Amino acid sequence: xxxxxxxxxxxxxxxxxEPILEDVNFLVNNGEILGITGSSGSGKTTLLYILKxxxxxxxxxxxxxxxxxxxxxIKTTKISKLAHSVGMVFQDLNTQLFSNTxxxxxxxxxxxxxxxxxxxxxxxxxxxxxxxxxxxxxxLSMGQxxxxxxxxxxxxxxxxxxxxxxxxxxxxxxxxxxxNWLLELNENKSMTILIASNDSWLIGNMxxxxxxxxxxKVTRKSRSELIEKQSEWxxxxx
Amino acid sequence: MNLNKFSQVWVIIWxxxxxxxxxxxxxxxxxxxxxxxHIRWILLLxxxxxxxxxxxxxxxxxxxxKFITINLIPIFLIFYFVxxxxxxxxxxxxxxxxxxxxxxxxxxxxxxxTSQYTLLLSLxxxxxxxxxxxxxxxxxxxxxxxSEELRSVTLSQKARGYKFRLRNLKPILVPIILSLLDLSIxxxxxxxxxxxxx
Numbered sequence: 001x002x003x004x005x006x007x008x009x010x011x012x013x014x015x016x017x018e019p020i021l022e023d024v025n026f027l028v029n030n031g032e033i034l035g036i037t038g039s040s041g042s043g044k045t046t047l048l049y050i051l052k053x054x055x056x057x058x059x060x061x062x063x064x065x066x067x068x069x070x071x072x073x074i075k076t077t078k079i080s081k082l083a084h085s086v087g088m089v090f091q092d093l094n095t096q097l098f099s100n101t102x103x104x105x106x107x108x109x110x111x112x113x114x115x116x117x118x119x120x121x122x123x124x125x126x127x128x129x130x131x132x133x134x135x136x137x138x139x140l141s142m143g144q145x146x147x148x149x150x151x152x153x154x155x156x157x158x159x160x161x162x163x164x165x166x167x168x169x170x171x172x173x174x175x176x177x178x179x180n181w182l183l184e185l186n187e188n189k190s191m192t193i194l195i196a197s198n199d200s201w202l203i204g205n206m207x208x209x210x211x212x213x214x215x216x217k218v219t220r221k222s223r224s225e226l227i228e229k230q231s232e233w234x235x236x237x238x
Numbered sequence: 239m240n241l242n243k244f245s246q247v248w249v250i251i252w253x254x255x256x257x258x259x260x261x262x263x264x265x266x267x268x269x270x271x272x273x274x275x276h277i278r279w280i281l282l283l284x285x286x287x288x289x290x291x292x293x294x295x296x297x298x299x300x301x302x303x304k305f306i307t308i309n310l311i312p313i314f315l316i317f318y319f320v321x322x323x324x325x326x327x328x329x330x331x332x333x334x335x336x337x338x339x340x341x342x343x344x345x346x347x348x349x350x351x352t353s354q355y356t357l358l359l360s361l362x363x364x365x366x367x368x369x370x371x372x373x374x375x376x377x378x379x380x381x382x383x384x385s386e387e388l389r390s391v392t393l394s395q396k397a398r399g400y401k402f403r404l405r406n407l408k409p410i411l412v413p414i415i416l417s418l419l420d421l422s423i424x425x426x427x428x429x430x431x432x433x434x435x436x
Contacts, residue, residue: 058427083433095424098379104353111355112433138382152432 003027004192010065020046022216033186035203036196038213044196048162052088053079070159087158091165093145097137105137106152123155142169160192167199253360256348263344267337285343294350301385349378368436387414
């Protein structure tokens with residue numbers, strides 16, 4: 001089976017002489033759930049931006065290496081083309097919402113990709129926001145906003161889902177729901193999921209393996225290995 | 239709402255009709271014909287009834303109303319320094335308020351009845367560049383975002399002991415400008431990652 005994400009010799013720096021990531025090599029197979037951990041400021045979001053193609057196209061920086069996602073080279077493919085196969089949920093909630101109603105927000109991506117807008121109904125039902133369909137997204141609570149954004153991404157049915165700190169605004173019940181939805185998506189649609197988070201509960205319950213970023217290097221570690229090394233990562237058993 | 243090719247055309251034509259109506263209202267207000275002086279009340283009444291017909295949410299007008307009120311106070315003083323007579327000032331000021339209401343209500347009615355995506359579609363059909371269509375689309379959702387941002391920034395600065403003074407606006411202005419810049423960048427990234435080509 002061909003790996004869905006292929007990263008070779010990745011080097012990145014926002015400014016010359018201040019490298020963020022050095023010599024990064026990894027492969028991700030189809031249908032894996034992986035966490036991305038590391039202390040804040042270590043480059044979790046940067047790595048996700050590179051995988052989504054935002055970094056060479058929208059945010060400038062010194063990027064070297066081969067990054068191939070779903071048989072597309074990041075450096076030559078437009079972000080709007082990548083939207084078919086890579087969906088990303090960003091950290092800041094308010095900056096992703098702009099429509100008058102929740103339904104328009106979920107249909108926006110589908111219309112851009114010329115998919116059937118009726119797919120929005122399924123996504124809204126999956127995330128239990130059908131009753132909010134005619135409300136304004138700006139007036140919702142944080143947890144509801146998060147679910148609206150997740151629905152708008154999931155509706156496009158991407159192959160790879162990138163989540164940047166998905167659980168910061170959620171309460172414990174919503175966190176358990178989020179975990180269950182993600183596991184369901186992974187099982188039913190064999191979606192590859194990458195979660196950048198410092199939420200030890202979410203990562204510990206979802207991912208068997210983790211990309212740990214430390215000192216500009218990305219290493220693939222199993223969950224037990226990380227628990228042994230870092231005492232602050234105390235995880236409940238499944 | 240599943241638009242097929244045929245009904246999509248009608249939606250776009252309807253949007254053009256609405257855009258031309260809105261521009262028409264602005265032109266009538268600016269040209270100041272004497273005929274306009276007699277029909278302005280009728281126009282205002284028509285707009286208010288239209289607002290009732292589409293069951294507009296009045297709460298959406300509150301941030302707009304605040305914004306206008308803050309701006310009207312200095313304008314009232316300017317009118318006074320032109321006329322130097324309180325009664326004449328009130329008359330011309332009332333005239334001014336009616337004009338402003340006419341213009342603003344027409345724009346608000348338009349934004350209430352048009353979805354963002356239809357606006358984008360109809361603008362790009364007549365060859366407006368996508369970047370400019372993006373700006374026009376965001377004008378309508380900008381004022382509520384601005385007022386929300388203003389509220390949260392003022393609250394957080396007051397929590398740290400800030401007192402509102404006209405000559406000490408820096409603690410409010412700097413975070414707002416920075417967060418708006420941040421918002422525009424992140425919004426464009428988010429749109430592009432959902433398949434919109436900028």
